[in-house]
Amino acid sequence: MTPQTLLWPILLPALAAVICFLIPRNMKLLREGIALLASVAVLYLGFALFSVKNLEFRLPWMGNGINFELRLYHFSSFILLGLSGFLFLITLYSTVKMKNDPRVGEYYAYVFLSAALANGAVLADNFVPLVFFWEGLLLTLYGLITIGGKSSNRTAVKAFLISGFCDFCMILGIAILWSITGTLTISQISVQPEGLAVTAFIMMMIGAIGKAGAMPFHTWIPDAAIDAPVTFMAFLPAAFEKLLGIYLLARITLDLFKLEKGSSLSLVLMIIGAATIVFAVMMALIQKDFKRLLSYHAVSQVGYMILGIGTAIPIGIAGGIFHMINHAMYKCGLFLSAGSVEHRTGTTELKKLGGLSKDMPLTAFGFSVCALAISGVWPLNGFVSKEMIFHGALETGYPVFAIAAWVGAIFTFASFLKAGHSVFFGPRTKEVPPVKESPAPVFIPILILAFLCITFGVFNKLPLVNFIQPILEGHVEAGENIDFTAHALSLFNPVAGISILCLLIALCLHFTGWKRGDKKAYLASEPVHKFPVIKQIYDLAEARVFDLYEQGIVFLRCFSLVLFKGIDRPIDFFFEKIVTKTGSAFSGVLQKAHTGHYANYLAWCLGGLLAVAALINLLIK
């Protein structure tokens, strides 16, 4: 395979985007056919490149170290494969779900453009192309959210600004890193995080975790869950952005900076991770809307990945990366099943739904598998990756992080019990008439993802040995164990024991809540919600008091008001009233002097002559 092949994963989706955009509106079948074909082709490319593993493409570009450099190696090929897989599933799903959207051509264009840009960002081996592709994703992010309709504009702006801020931080970090190392080629950079490099690390880390949607850069995701199309949620926040963000975070911590075990930077990452897990899952627990609940989980799970990578311990890092791919699978599956429910019932409010498992058995099955996987139930993939993160967190010597992760596990399971119970089990509600199972293109992606969740769990050696281990090779000290499969599915160790205990607690929590709430499943989280002190915090959170973006907007509004009243108006008064009044008064006096009398003017001339003559005589030396 020639190095030029590396351009294909970028050019092919970009071409597909242009074609999808140009096809006239009424030729739906043609557009869907082309989109599917293109996504299959990209998937094939993903497999082909994954089998090649090592390929480099370097093109001199602007000079000064700014070159168009692409590099395929085991990590990027793995992410590339993941991206193309999700692209295919989402495209398949969209053929039904987005069929009647008025802006469907635009939608496919954005999706494929996102794929092209994401592929480019993953393959880029030079910061300048990386930033180019990375920033391009901002545009498609904005565009995709606006497809949701009128109310989505505000959310789109919010997402754009928050992501833009994170990307700006990343660019700053890259600039600092450039000044330290003097090169822009990513694979040549490896610095110790000390001095200025710490700033660079933190800046780039903000860029990476902001893309992944960690706290406090997550607030647009729950809003988008309501406003944006559900396929968008499954596509960008659930799958693509997680893969990209965590990929970059892993590159930062593994390659660019040598993150030391127990260092303060490692602690910072773990604190962000742990906080994200706990706070986001608490928010998820009390949500009344299916999609919004899932979106908070999409934030919460990022915490596990950041925590895992932040441990700087091989098993933790491997767990974080493994969790990334696992999460992308089940969260994508969950969003797609929410979309399937929405497709048939027209709503995602938990209160209105119920007992759909009989009508939509396949969706219910897919949802159940994914929900159990995200909750970390044995023997699914979520269990394996979470166990690895628990082990890693414990090995750092700070058990508090492991405890936070376990608390997250409790509420994750509790909230999914609530969601599943409300939507698919329990009695039918009157609001929703009897429905049919969604068409095949909708449930097939869900089932594929559910199947993958089972496979990656039961046969966890497959991904761990093939995907994860090569990434860590060369990054661990010689002789250290990088075979993580040893205790992958082992139930008989204290860590697994605590995890299973957590699941049991969650079950009890749900059961009591359900009983107390008049046997209405959607009220199962109310005991936690109504708990003293916690209730007040929830109220504040629902009022967006903790949303930095909203607070920032409020602050800016006040600030601009103060500026307007305190500075702008007085200046305006000065010019509007004082300057114009004096100006016209002066002008009036001068005009009065021009009487039109010849003698008058003649006198001025002679006076002027005298003045000039006097002045010249005065100045003569």
Added chain:
Amino acid sequence: MIFLFIGLPLVVAALLPLIGKISKRVLPDLLANAVFLLLLVLAVTAGRQVISEGPVLKQLNWLGEPVGITVAVDGFSLFMLMAISLLTLCVSLYSIDYMERYGAKANYYALLLMMAAGMNGLVLVTDLFNVYLFLEVAAIASYALVAYGLEHDELEASFKYLMLSVIASAAILISIAVLFGMTGSLGFTAVAAGLRSLDAKFVVGFCAALFIMGFGLKAALIPFHAWLPDAHPSAPAPISAILSGLLIKVSGVYALTRILFNVFGLTPALSQVLMYLGAVSIVVAAFLALGQKDMKRLLAYSSISQVGYVVLGIGIGTPLGIAGGLFHLFNHALAKGLLFLNSGSVQHATGTRNLEEMGGLAKRMPVTAATSLIGSLSIVGVPPLSGFWSKLIIIMALVQAKEWPLALVAILASVLTLWYYLLMQRKAFFGKLDEKWKNVKEAPFWMTASTVILALLSIGVGLFFSAFIKSWIQPASDVLARGIHLALGSWGI
């Protein structure tokens, strides 16, 4: 060839009244425009080569006998010739349509050509008496042209103009007589040499004061300006454009500069006086313009203010200041010519010059509104239009010469300029269209064409200002700087 600049317009001017008997319109239009076009082409193409070897001196021969008229071309006069030919061409193109309603086109063109001949002569001659001679040629033509409409106001304005101009001519003549009495000669170089051998600095100071008053009156510097706000608005629009764009600069600024720099030599005292006069003119005239209701009167006051900038720049006496002043002279000629022509178009279409009665004319006269906006912004000094660069150069020269208060005046006055030009634009062209103007039409072809040419030149010179300065302004300011260099040190004043 040099004599062509004076002789050709004079000869055609003499023939035109006769030709007017045969053809009332077509021939005079063709002939006058052809003459101006030819002179422009000559000035731009051939003139360069003539002075490539340094200044050229020519004596007039009449039937084989040398006559006492000697002309010379150097960088400064060539630059002025180019400016004169360019603006007169645009104006005479404009007149093709505009002068239809006045009738007697042949006489009009004859007067215009005579004025052009006077101005061309003024920039070419090399002795004091011929300066006076051509000054009067141009002035007499302009008296007639101001009164061309023969209405009460126009005759009054022309009379006032004539009476004050006579004072100026008298002052100039007295000064020339005194200089002749002291040195026994009239040629620039001869007088300069003669003065250098004498120690008569107070008499020279007196002469300089008379020249400043005389030429200052021609240039309408404050307090010698009172005739201009009456005379310029009264004339037909193309004549206003010539008077404001060229005549006050040629017979005022050019003559004054030529004499002060190349005969007396610009001494610190004269430099100070010029700068003060310039600064006072800038500020006072700007305030006066602010209160005007009559569009052409506003433009006339603005001319006084802008000539103030030119005098201020030249008065600094540094090469940069001179270059800025000359550049502003040219830019102001383009932009003010354009604005006066536009005011003519507006008057042609609506019959009024009162800004209060206009409004929303941009909808009916888009080209006029757009070109007038360009002209206004160029004078105000908005980049990248040409006026921005010349004002910038003047202000930079002031800062360089450490004249901080004057630099501040120049900057603040440009805010005033912006103010009254925006007032004018808003009242005339923007806002709601008045009911009574709904049948107004855009000006005829030649009128719009010549304004478009001037607007494009304003933009083009602004965009390629460095090339323009290098090829036209630099040679001109070199001549003046050399004059200072020769004179410095040899004079007490």
